[in-house]
Amino acid sequence: xxxxxxxxxxxxxxxxxxxxxxxxxxxxxxxxxxxxxxxxxxxxxxxxxxxxxxxxxxxxxxxxxxxxxxxxxxxxxxxxxxxxxxxxxxxxxxxxxxxxxxxxxxxxxxxxxxxxxxxxxxxxxxxxxxxxxxxxxxxxxxxxxxxxxxxxxxxxxxxxxxxxxxxxxxxxxxxxxxxxxxxxxxxxxxxxxxxxxxxxxxxxxxxxxxxxxxxxxxxxxxxxxxxxxxxxxxxxxxxxxxxxxxxxxxxxxxxxxxxxxxxxxxxxxxxxxxxxxxxxxxxxxxxxxxxxxxxxxxxxxxxxxxxxxxxxxxxxxxxxxxxxxxxxxxxxxxxxxxxxxxxxxxxxxxxxxxxxxxxxxxxxxxxxxxxxxxxxxxxxxxxxxxxxxxxxxxxxxxxxxxxxxxxxxxxxxxxxxxxxxxxxxxxxxxxxxxxxx
Amino acid sequence: xxxxxxxxxxxxxxxxxxxxxxxxxxxxxxxxxxxxxxxxxxxxxxxxxxxxxxxxxxxxxxxxxxxxxxxxxxxxxxxxxxxxxxxxxxxxxxxxxxxxxxxxxxxxxxxxxxxxxxxxxxxxxxxxxxxxxxxxxxxxxxxxxxxxxxxxxxxxxxxxxxxxxxxxxxxxxxxxxxxxxxxxxxxxxxxxxxxxxxxxxxxxxxxxxxxxxxxxxxxxxxxxxxxxxxxxxxxxxxxxxxxxxxxxxxxxxxxxxxxxxxxxxxxxxxxxxxxxxxxxxxxxxxxxxxxxxxxxxxxxxxxxxxxxxxxxxxxxxxxxxxxxxxxxxxxxxxxxxxxxxxxxxxxxxxxxxxxxxxxxxxxxxxxxxxxxxxxxxxxxxxxxxxxxxxxxxxxxxxxxxxxxxxxxxxxxxxxxxxxxxxxxxxxxxxxxxxxxxxxxxxxxxxxxxxxxxxxxxx
Numbered sequence: 016x017x018x019x020x021x022x023x024x025x026x027x028x029x030x031x032x033x034x035x036x037x038x039x040x041x042x043x044x045x046x047x048x049x050x051x052x053x054x055x056x057x058x059x060x061x062x063x064x065x066x067x068x069x070x071x072x073x074x075x076x077x078x079x080x081x082x083x084x085x086x087x088x089x090x091x092x093x094x095x096x097x098x099x100x101x102x103x104x105x106x107x108x109x110x111x112x113x114x115x116x117x118x119x120x121x122x123x124x125x126x127x128x129x130x131x132x133x134x135x136x137x138x139x140x141x142x143x144x145x146x147x148x149x150x151x152x153x154x155x156x157x158x159x160x161x162x163x164x165x166x167x168x169x170x171x172x173x174x175x176x177x178x179x180x181x182x183x184x185x186x187x188x189x190x191x192x193x194x195x196x197x198x199x200x201x202x203x204x205x206x207x208x209x210x211x212x213x214x215x216x217x218x219x220x221x222x223x224x225x226x227x228x229x230x231x232x233x234x235x236x237x238x239x240x241x242x243x244x245x246x247x248x249x250x251x252x253x254x255x256x257x258x259x260x261x262x263x264x265x266x267x268x269x270x271x272x273x274x275x276x277x278x279x280x281x282x283x284x285x286x287x288x289x290x291x292x293x294x295x296x297x298x299x300x301x302x303x304x305x306x307x308x309x310x311x312x313x314x315x316x317x318x319x320x321x322x323x324x325x326x327x328x329x330x331x332x333x334x335x336x337x338x339x340x341x342x343x344x345x346x347x348x349x350x351x352x353x354x355x356x357x358x359x360x361x362x363x364x365x366x367x368x369x370x371x372x373x374x375x376x377x378x379x380x381x382x383x384x385x386x387x388x389x390x391x392x393x394x395x396x397x398x399x400x401x402x403x404x405x406x407x408x409x410x411x412x413x414x415x416x417x418x419x420x421x422x423x424x425x426x427x428x429x430x431x432x433x434x435x436x437x438x439x440x441x442x443x444x445x446x447x448x449x450x451x452x
Numbered sequence: 453x454x455x456x457x458x459x460x461x462x463x464x465x466x467x468x469x470x471x472x473x474x475x476x477x478x479x480x481x482x483x484x485x486x487x488x489x490x491x492x493x494x495x496x497x498x499x500x501x502x503x504x505x506x507x508x509x510x511x512x513x514x515x516x517x518x519x520x521x522x523x524x525x526x527x528x529x530x531x532x533x534x535x536x537x538x539x540x541x542x543x544x545x546x547x548x549x550x551x552x553x554x555x556x557x558x559x560x561x562x563x564x565x566x567x568x569x570x571x572x573x574x575x576x577x578x579x580x581x582x583x584x585x586x587x588x589x590x591x592x593x594x595x596x597x598x599x600x601x602x603x604x605x606x607x608x609x610x611x612x613x614x615x616x617x618x619x620x621x622x623x624x625x626x627x628x629x630x631x632x633x634x635x636x637x638x639x640x641x642x643x644x645x646x647x648x649x650x651x652x653x654x655x656x657x658x659x660x661x662x663x664x665x666x667x668x669x670x671x672x673x674x675x676x677x678x679x680x681x682x683x684x685x686x687x688x689x690x691x692x693x694x695x696x697x698x699x700x701x702x703x704x705x706x707x708x709x710x711x712x713x714x715x716x717x718x719x720x721x722x723x724x725x726x727x728x729x730x731x732x733x734x735x736x737x738x739x740x741x742x743x744x745x746x747x748x749x750x751x752x753x754x755x756x757x758x759x760x761x762x763x764x765x766x767x768x769x770x771x772x773x774x775x776x777x778x779x780x781x782x783x784x785x786x787x788x789x790x791x792x793x794x795x796x797x798x799x800x801x802x803x804x805x806x807x808x809x810x811x812x813x814x815x816x817x818x819x820x821x822x823x824x825x826x827x828x829x830x831x832x833x834x835x836x837x838x839x840x841x842x843x844x845x846x847x848x849x850x851x852x853x854x855x856x857x858x859x860x861x862x863x864x865x866x867x868x869x870x871x872x873x874x875x876x877x878x879x880x881x882x883x884x885x886x887x888x889x890x891x892x893x894x895x896x897x898x899x900x901x902x903x904x905x906x907x908x909x910x
Binding site (some may be wrong): 333 | 458459461462463464465466467468469470492494495496526534536538539541542543545547563591594595597598599601602605606607640655711712713731743744745750753754755757758759760780781782811812815816818819820821822823825826827828829869899901
């Protein structure tokens with residue numbers, strides 16, 4: 016399966032990718048800005064994401080609440096999301112509404128600030144605080160996605176701090192921060208625009224030029240602090256979290272090769288062998304055979320710089336102690352490292368990954384998002400068409416080498432959730448292992 | 453208003469035609485139905501085996517057996533144990549997903565076309581010769597019990613389950629979660645699973661839906677090869693009770709100490725899927741709480757910043773599923789949020805919606821229609837709903853015109869007929885120390901307090 020992919024760049028630096036598919040009258044527009052929580056300054060955790068909310072509050076020619084309404088009135092779906100190293104904005108609309116989608120994106124890229132008010136910022140600040148309560152504070156294990164990066168990256172590293180942000184830092188965010196962040200990062204030369212679906216390429220190019228060409232290129236962006244970290248943790252880091260949960264859960268992370276590198280695909284296949292679907296090793300051993308776990312999965316963060324993380328996520332069955340859970344998981348990892356994997360396991364993993372990939376490419380929005388990803392991270396959206404082949408090149412020997420180098424006790428960071436008891440406070444002090452500062 | 457130098461807001465181009473994928477239905481001599489929709493976009497095919505055996509048919513005191521039965525289908529056949537079966541599917545690049553809703557159970561796979569014959573044969577093996585090994589029955593029971601245990605500290609799922617219990621009469625199946633409770637799941641044995649399977653799973657109650665990169669003739673032949681030899685009895689439809697627990701508006705506080713947010717569910721018994729007011733209700737709900745720009749979301753999120761999001765929905769089932777307003781709000785304004793929700797429901801019933809509100813809802817539902825069916829899985833699920841509810845063959849072809857024809861008067865009529873402000877059950881999972889007194893002061897109905905397991909507390 017090869018998708019048609021074209022690219023061009025405007026003089027102001029905006030990189031554009033196009034992928035035609037005329038099977039249904041719909042089209043996706045997708046913008047990646049190369050900015051995420053990694054770019055936040057000290058004391059402003061959560062700001063990249065709060066800023067994403069502000070981009071739905073109107074722009075010079077779009078009233079408050081009108082952005083959502085215009086796209087939905089056109090029969091479209093839309094949203095945005097913030098990640099450690101990027102922020103994306105996307106809509107899928109009937110193909111006769113492509114101009115509207117592009118015009119809306121251009122108005123907020125070029126003319127956001129006239130629409131920004133203190134009241135809008137205060138409202139979105141409170142909305143985001145509620146998002147934090149909903150997804151982190153009032154959700155069992157909800158703190159894992161700020162505790163794990165904090166454990167895996169040193170405090171000076173841009174991936175260390177919380178993406179959703181602290182309540183204090185969200186409170187401190189000001190309109191001046193909005194203006195500065197916008198001027199620094201929301202510029203055409205720091206963005207990729209992808210269009211996928213039912214459109215005429217000449218017409219799409221004309222619209223992109225009409226709407227985006229007049230937007231000025233940005234200035235210098237402050238460099239990120241060094242991203243490089245050693246290939247392994249050099250130790251087994253442990254943190255025990257006493258939380259309002261009923262069952263213990265272990266998140267076990269390994270530093271792994273960065274997304275897009277040759278070794279990444281071996282790591283990704285190792286993750287699938289360990290934790291993808293019911294035929295995976297962790298499911299078979301821990302859920303089915305030994306019945307010590309209720310669920311077991313594995314995934315990668317897909318970070319393209321510094322270090323990626325391969326994470327194993329296992330929840331205990333009732334009656335299983337946290338220490339036993341950790342021992343059982345570690346034994347499976349040790350077994351894989353010592354004994355290696357079989358070609359049959361590789362085939363199973365790659366077959367599942369390939370089907371998932373083809374299936375996901377059915378949606379224009381997903382195609383556009385992946386085009387933006389490869390264009391943003393590597394400057395080449397055509398890499399999308401090479402992904403399946405790169406997985407097919409992985410051999411047992413590659414996975415075994417990855418396991419030798421990265422799955423040992425010298426490269427583990429574990430976040431162990433333990434049901435809170437009345438004397439959890441006292442236990443905290445006794446069992447909380449120190450993490451490297 | 454256009455800032456100088458900015459290009460003007462564009463008008464839409466001419467609309468391009470769209471048709472929901474054409475499909476063909478066929479009944480094999482053993483009574484099994486086949487639905488095939490060829491869709492040639494990417495090399496991928498989805499198969500859904502749909503069985504008229506949902507949770508609504510659970511026997512009393514064994515609630516949860518339908519879900520366990522469906523889950524157990526993936527855990528072994530007479531030929532392969534659970535681990536081998538998983539391996540056989542996954543070597544084909546797919547995993548068998550089985551599940552249950554109120555009206556049906558499904559087995560789903562998505563594969564590349566070259567693996568379709570093997571995948572269909574495997575699904576047939578699963579439906580015709582499941583082993584329901586004692587060990588796997590016991591393990592999946594334990595996993596369901598673990599889910600229920602987890603739920604005690606998971607406020608969203610807990611709020612959903614408690615809402616069902618407070619809205620429906622004890623004799624209604626809808627009062628108990630589709631997966632059952634600790635006592636009912638605990639009662640399930642291998643014999644009760646076998647009993648459920650033999651009473652509900654048969655060729656006459658099964659439809660095999662194939663959607664994707666495949667021809668009509670080859671798909672029909674493959675299904676016929678795999679399922680044609682399956683024999684079984686005629687399965688009767690189950691009767692569904694959907695009676696309300698009470699007609700008195702009541703506030704239910706389910707305690708979660710120190711919760712920084714309250715999960716709110718506000719609603720009552722709704723209407724069955726096959727109802728003449730379906731389209732006016734869909735449009736009415738979109739305006740009330742179905743869209744981002746709905747009244748409830750704009751009020752609670754964008755005006756008051758009480759929440760990250762607030763929505764309303766009618767849950768469509770063969771019986772009357774619930775109408776629900778759902779949100780999670782900061783604990784200390786729980787009472788204020790309830791007040792605004794009640795106000796919006798009253799406003800919906802009191803005056804006609806504006807032209808702008810009506811056109812937003814209808815043009816969204818009309819325009820987004822093709823976007824809902826980009827994937828083979830989405831198309832297969834839509835065809836499954838057609839079969840489950842017995843919708844007309846041209847339902848999807850007429851859907852957009854039906855939406856566009858809804859008037860403001862019909863929306864008002866639907867709100868008055870189907871929103872019952874005085875019967876709302878107001879359920880919150882939150883910190884009783886913070887939310888109880890203000891909710892009492894709101895004086896919207898008697899107030900009851902429970903612990904996380906649903907026991908009444910004082």
